[in-house]
Amino acid sequence: MWSIEEKLALRLQERVSQNNLRELPIVQxxxxxxxxxxxxxxxNAALAQQIQQTYAQLPFLQNGSTGSRLISGNSLYAMELEEALATTFQAEKALLFNSGYSANTAILSAIPQKGDTIVYDEYIHASLKEGARLSFASRYPFRHNDLEDLEKKLGKATGEKFVVAESVYSMDGDVAPLEEILRICRKYNAHLIWDEAHSTGVWGENGNGIACTQQLQNQIFARIYTFGKAMGVHGACIAGSAVLIDYLVNFARPFIYTTALPLHSLVSIREAFKFLQANxxxxxxxxxxxxxxxxxxxxxxxxxxxxxxxxxxxxxxxxxxxxxxxxxxxxxxxxxxxxxxxxxxxxxxxxxxxxxxxxxxxxxxxxxxxxxxxxxxxxxxxxxxxxxxx
Ligand SMILES: Cc1ncc(COP(=O)(O)O)c(C=O)c1O
The missing domain is CATH 3.90.1150.10 (Aspartate Aminotransferase, domain 1)
Incomplete structure (x- = not known):
């Protein structure tokens, strides 16, 4: 009888023999x-200084947020930041998440229901796949950026239909054809969930990404923006309609059951966007x-x-x-x-x-x-x- 450690060691050994054992690198x-x-x-030293100065000038002190947003972790500062983010991303409302991973699992696990269908680009991020797996909807991948295959899969979909794609794919770096995807979504009455992780900051006015640059933001059901990549800080938000955000506050488990971002992170996000606007x-x-x-x-x-x-x-x-x-x-x-x-x-x-x-x-x-x-x-x-x- 093998112990659990022996079983785990065997799986690690398989990785060694396949040349794909993951190890934490020493960052040099x-x-x-x-x-x-x-x-x-x-x-960026100037941004670091701006964050520190703004943080030091706040009339209150808080090391941690002390609880989830729905209990003690909410603040006027967080709500004002969400309003500013909604303005930047040209949405009715925005909701902060502790990371892009958390935002992605939240939206996909909370919204599609049993009987619904999620059709996703085969190359979407692991967090979106994870969220889809946690939902009770049926899931079908379509070939990467292949509009014909997307249509084929949507043609067979039942219930509410959701399409999941990314603005910039993290492993290939290529950009998804948003306008064409939206045309197909309209044809099949599907709702687009659009992850802008690698375009936030890089594309658009004030770093507002590809959808806003193409003026297509209002046709997208939900947009995810992350702040740990080009914005140089941490966290994420989902932008969309007021109903979408109110729904997430009520049903998205990774939002409800976690300690909110600390004040320092909120200040960092706000100052990073201000800094980009000025530079x-x-x-x-x-x-x-x-x-x-x-x-x-x-x-x-x-x-x-x-x-x-x-x-x-x-x-x-x-x-x-x-x-x-x-x-x-x-x-x-x-x-x-x-x-x-x-x-x-x-x-x-x-x-x-x-x-x-x-x-x-x-x-x-x-x-x-x-x-x-x-x-x-x-x-x-x-x-x-x-x-x-x-
Ligand atoms: C496309 C995409 N979405 C989401 C995430 C997760 O974002 P975060 O690092 O903020 O958890 C990543 C991170 O690698 C990503 O590449």
Whole structure:
């Protein structure tokens, strides 16, 4: 009879043999091509000072929020922040969550009911899938960004129909065709749940994302914005109609049964948006970095064919195979480029890749050197792997 520890150890051993054991990395001072801090706000000294000064000037002191929003954790400050977020995201109301993960599980577990159908892009984030699993609705994936497949799946859907998609996909960096998705939603009377995690801050006026930039926000049932990526702080909100938000306050378990964000986090969110509004050049600088990366790749056909074309700060180069992808990433790391390997099962087998995140603080020279070195390592390593398997 095996003990539970032996069973767990066996599953870990399987990961070792598949080359995909997860281990906590020691974060070292390398050239950052992996964090979500696209605008550099997480380490921006001026923003840090602004947050500290505003926090210190508040007429009250509070280290923790002391309870859930529905008991002792609510505050006028939180409600005013939600009003400001609703204005930024051009919605009737907004509701704060402790993280994007929590917002996503909340909305999908609370709204679709038994007999309803959730049709989701196969590449949506784990938190959205988790929420859908917690609901009693039927669930069907559609092929990534494939509108025909979306229509096919919606054609078979029953009850209230929900479509789930992301503005920018976290592993591929590509942008979803929002207008076309909404056209299909209208045709099938489906409601769109739209996650803007990787476009919050990066796109749009005051960082209000892709839906607002395209003026399509009013056609979307629910939008999720997160603050731990380009905004450089922490937390998330759901924006939508007043009825949607009042419903979530009553039925969303990850909202109801958790300690609210502390005051310091609320101040940080508010000041991060104010800071971005006063420093819009950060978005433009990021766009120049993204353009520089694309231009650099054009020089190297061997990488170009493996590149998932992306206009976002997330760039992916498909390598294929956990061992090969890991080897290339580790060589880049040795050369001081912090590029991470994304392995299966996080992505499909055969689609293992290097995920390169671009930031305002990556200089064009660093980007040029990275692409050049990556090409060199890629050629050398693939040749080595081919020789050893041949
Ligand atoms: C698309 C997407 N949605 C939601 C989340 C979760 O957001 P948070 O990190 O705030 O929990 C992530 C984080 O990786 C994400 O990539």
């Amino acid at each position: 001072k390398k050239i950052d091509f992996c964090s979500n801090d696209y605008l550099g706000l997480a380490s 819009t050049y950060l978005q433009h600088t990021l766009y120049t970095r993204i353009a520089a990366f694309a231009a650099e790749l054009m020089k190297y056909p061997s990488l170009q064919t493996r590149w998932i074309k992306s206009e976002s700060a997330i760039q992916a180069i498909k390598i294929g195979g956990n061992a090969l992808t890991k080897t290339i990433a580790s060589q880049l790391q040795t050369a001081d480029y912090d590029v991470r390997a994304i392995l299966s099962p996080t992505v499909k087998e055969g689609e293992e890749r290097l995920r390169i995140c671009l930031h305002v603080y990556n200089t064009e020279e660093e980007i040029r050197n990275l692409v050049e070195y990556l090409t060199h390592v890629f050629m050398q390593t693939t040749a080595g792997f081919a020789a050893s398997s041949g």
